[in-house]
Amino acid sequence: MSKTLLMILLLGFSSAASATAEPAVSVTEGSFAAQARAIEKSLADGKTYAEMSRAERDEVRTLLGRMANRLEGVQNVEELPEDDRLELFNDQERVNAMLVKGYADSRLVCDKRGRTGTHFRETKCQTVAERRRRAEADQNSMRALQRSPVPQSN
Structure with a gap:
């Protein structure tokens, strides 16, 4: 306050x-x-x-x-x-x-998500800035994967 x-x-x-x-x-x-x-x-x-x-x-x-x-x-x-x-x-x-x-x-945001294969819910808390950095890193890695050449099979 x-x-x-x-x-x-x-x-x-x-x-x-x-x-x-x-x-x-x-x-x-x-x-x-x-x-x-x-x-x-x-x-x-x-x-x-x-x-x-x-x-x-x-x-x-x-x-x-x-x-x-x-x-x-x-x-x-x-x-x-x-x-x-x-x-x-x-x-x-x-x-x-x-x-x-x-x-x-710096505001903390918490999400409750169901874990794969169970009915347990898991709470994950991150700051707004951490969430933004994570989203940017995920986007960058997806772009890098899309730009990388497809491996040639011999």
Whole structure:
């Protein structure tokens, strides 16, 4: 639930800031720091974003660091120069996209299948990313089999 709340806060931050009819969002250093700590904790737990590569995790950390540097000493996002504000929101969108994709790829999907020759059902659980990699590997091996020459009989 806390992960969902965190994602809603991050997405709400960007959508509320871009809405023209609503007042400017007041983001303080402390509130961003708390969100960044929660994201860092989720990245480090090894479960929430298990399918994110080390490079993606490092990029998220780098982007969060840049965002923290831009927000340092600022009480409100509106106090930032236009260029800094734009870069801040762009960094935030990249972080959001990476976290949403990483979370979706790390989701565990379980199937119950009947084993051949028995009435026993077997449960097999894989992450979405593992299932995708398996399907791609199966497709590649089928293509390789179709392209290979037929053995000649002597």
